[in-house]
Amino acid sequence: MQVEHKEVSSSASLAQQRCPPVPEPAAPLPLLPYQLIWALAEHHVAAARSSNASATADLSASPQQQRPAASFLAQPPSPTAQRHLRDAFRCLEAVLVANVLPPHCEVKTRYRLASLLFVHAAPENLLHAEAHLNKASLLLLRQSDPEMREYFFAVRDLQARVTTAADADAAQTAAEDEKEAHRLEMWKWYYHFAMRRGELLARDGQVKACCSVLTQAAAEATKVGHLDMKGALLLALTHHLIKAQSFGLATDQLTQLGVLFDPASKRHEHLRLYYTLTFILHSLHLGNTKDALECLDSLHQQVETPAPIVQAEMETGIANISLPRSDRDSADDDFAVSLLSRNQLYALVFLVSGMVHKSNDTFKAKKHFIEGLKTIEQSVNLPTLTPSNWAPEIKIILFRHLAEVSMIRAELNDAYRIMTKIMEWCAADSHLWQKHWMMVAYDWAMLYQAAGRFDKAASWLRNIIATGGADLRFLAKAHLIVMAFGGATPDMGEAVAMLAQLRDSNGTSRDQPAYSAAQLCILELLNGMEHMVRGNIRDTKCHLLACVKMNEQLVCVQLRCASVGLLGDLFLQLEPRQAEKMFNTTYAMAKKQHCDAVAAASAAALSDIDRAARDAAGKEDKHGISATAHQVAVDGARAELCARLAEWELTESPGMFWPAY
Structure with a gap:
């Protein structure tokens, strides 16, 4: 008996590549139970196709000839076809319920089920298709099987098209509703659909279109006197622009927001808090840490001593914006903006504070990152209006920055423990892994560099x-x-x-x-x-x-140590006294940052410079003693880290960062 895993696709939105076939079993071997159920599922799919030819006439067409996305929605299957499709779904779900499948068979089953859900099921079932694809993706990431390369790319492709199909339909509906709400001057709904549409466009990478939608809505808000709403719209736009790395456009929006919120006006203090937070993030992206540091105290003050109304809104995570009506006899509308809850806001402020201090004060940075992680743990089980992946996203970013600070401070064992924790955590979530694996790989490279490997x-x-x-x-x-x-x-x-x-x-x-x-x-x-x-x-x-001069805005101690230390090396033979000043400066900065490697090199250079004068006066070599102490700390940390890395290489697979497929 032979089983053919036929292609199931009624639109170009199913796949750019044909679904990889399920391998036929060797001739003399009997079929396994899950293979029989696969065959039964394909029987029902074929029956659905034959009973609803109009909806599936192009199943055998090439990917280039298949119809556009969502065509299956316009021509729903007949009742008979629906019954056969439901039976096909049940067959594939029964295979998964067995829980004894080899990983590669589970991947194939989940991909097949997701493809059928995507093509034949109702739009609301796209979430179920996405869930199956996420699990299949995670299974593929955990193994490097060359025979599964086709499925690796097929899963990634279908994931992208599921997201695109959902967003495209929602964006079109939002555009129509936005236009109608504007015609009726129902401003609350007009702003709602404008913000929703802007979010969908930004997610799709259409930054200019997003900018056009939200700036037009902000202009309308100005016309009707809804200035607080204008602030909310521009804040949302700035967030999308920073995320898309359109920093020039983000600067323009922050300039307009500055007119609304600076100096410390009484205009919607909750939104002003988020303006300050956004300004700091934008400054960090531009490399203007100096301005970010100057705003940090203001941010902390706004978070720690909020006005009573802001304090109440923090509890719910919702800011209410009053929309006065032109008819004075009518009550004002309220527009509810979903923001972060108190614990989430605190976690984000700790993260941003740590990022600001990371370049100039690693002790403060480490303290903020640890407090941020504690706050995230406290908020795990609390109700929230933010997406479910918000806490994991912030948590992994906090872990990454904490690992990098530990490397700077020569706390290499701590850095290693954090990195392995990140690996363990990401291994259970394909979304996190796909988004952060490259930065995690970069941190591993830095850890190997710190270890001297x-x-x-x-x-x-x-x-x-x-x-x-x-x-x-x-x-x-x-x-x-x-x-x-x-x-x-x-x-x-x-x-x-x-x-x-x-x-x-x-x-x-x-x-x-x-x-x-x-x-x-x-x-x-x-x-x-x-x-x-x-x-x-x-x-x-x-x-x-020039590096020293440019670093005045960056306020990066690591760059300053490197540039001033190199200047010390440069002047060592020409102007020893000038070199001594530079090495003293470098040593002081490195010691404050707990950077033993740089401190050891600087102290050793100072010991060499004053050797002759010290020997003549019979003085103790204090710099030499310091250099030795710092070097011993470096060597000890490196030896311990190298042992741990060697063990990790034996038990884990560093190659998982660059899988064969």
Whole structure:
């Protein structure tokens, strides 16, 4: 007996590729129970097709010839076809209920069930299709089976089309409702549909269309005197623009918001709190940490001592905006804006505060990140209006930043524990893994670099360059260049070529936008290192001083330590007293940041500078003692980390970051 797993598709929205067939069993072997149920499901699908030819006439067509999305909605199956499809669904669900399937068979069953739900079921069942695809995706991520490559891409493709189908239908409906509400001057509903439509457009990547919808709604709000509503609309737009990395457009919206909320006006204090929070986030993205630091105290004050009405709204996570009517005899409408609950707001403020302090005070940053994680744990079981994935998203970002701070502070064992916790957590959620795996891989590369495993770090960084986005590619190349110029890896020629690419890639395409202030500052540091390696003292000094100057807005201690320390090396033979000042500055900063590696190098340089004077006076080598103490701490942390990494490599699969498919 042979079973053929036929293609089921009535529209182009089912698949760009045909559903991979279920393999036929070897000739002499009997079919397994789940294979028999597969065959029964396909029998019902074929029966549904034959009883409803008009709705499934193009099942055998190529993907390019299939009809547009949602055509199955316009021509619903006949009652007989519906009965057969329900039976097919039950068969496939029965296979899953058995709970004894091999992983690859479960993937095939879930994909088949999702494809049938997508094509033949009602639109509301798209959520069920998405759930099956998420579970199939998670199973595929847990194993690297080359024979499942077709299913890996088929699942990803169908996931994208399920999302697109749901959003396209909702966006069209929202546009029609928005227009009708505007005609009737029902402003509450007009703003509601404008915000909903803007969200859907932003999710679909249509940033300009989103901007057009929400700015038009904000203009209408200005005309009718709903200025608080204008603030809510512009805040929503700014959020979408920052998420899409359209920072120039976001700056324009924040300028308008500044007119509404600055100086500290009494206009809707709850929205003003979110304006301050958004301004800080935007400043961080632009590399303007100095301005973010200046606003941080104001943010904390607004959160810790809110007005009574704001305090009440924090409990519910809803801000009520009054919409005065032109008819003074009528009561005002209230527009409810869904915001964060109190605990969620606190968690976000802790995260942002930690991000602001991360570059200049790792102790404060670590404290904020830990408090943020505690707050997230407290809010896990509380009711919320935000999406269910909000807490996991914030939690993994907090963990990542905490791991990076631990690396800076040479707390390598803590960093390792956090990274393995992230891996364990992401392994249970395919959405989290797909969204964050590249940044997690970058953090592993940094951890290997901190451990002195430069060959491993370089391997991870090269993989990131091959698969990551523009920002991650820049950071990965910067790390490889620093390791090569510092003598940690032998790839000097490759480093010089990479640096030339970075210089030539600034704003060259849509995929490679103009560099941020932080990236330009790093580029100046790398240029200075290259000229230092070449022995060009004049150009080295110019680039390193430019890095120091640009870092005034970034307030990044790590960059300042690197640039001032290199200037100390540059002046060591020319002006020892000047070099001594620079190494003293570097040592003080590194010690405050708990960065033992930099502190050890700076103290050792200071010990060498004053050796002659110290020996002549018979003084104790305090700098040498400090250098030894810091180096012992570094060596101990690295040895412990290397042992843990070796154990991890034996029990886990680092290759899961770049699966065979």
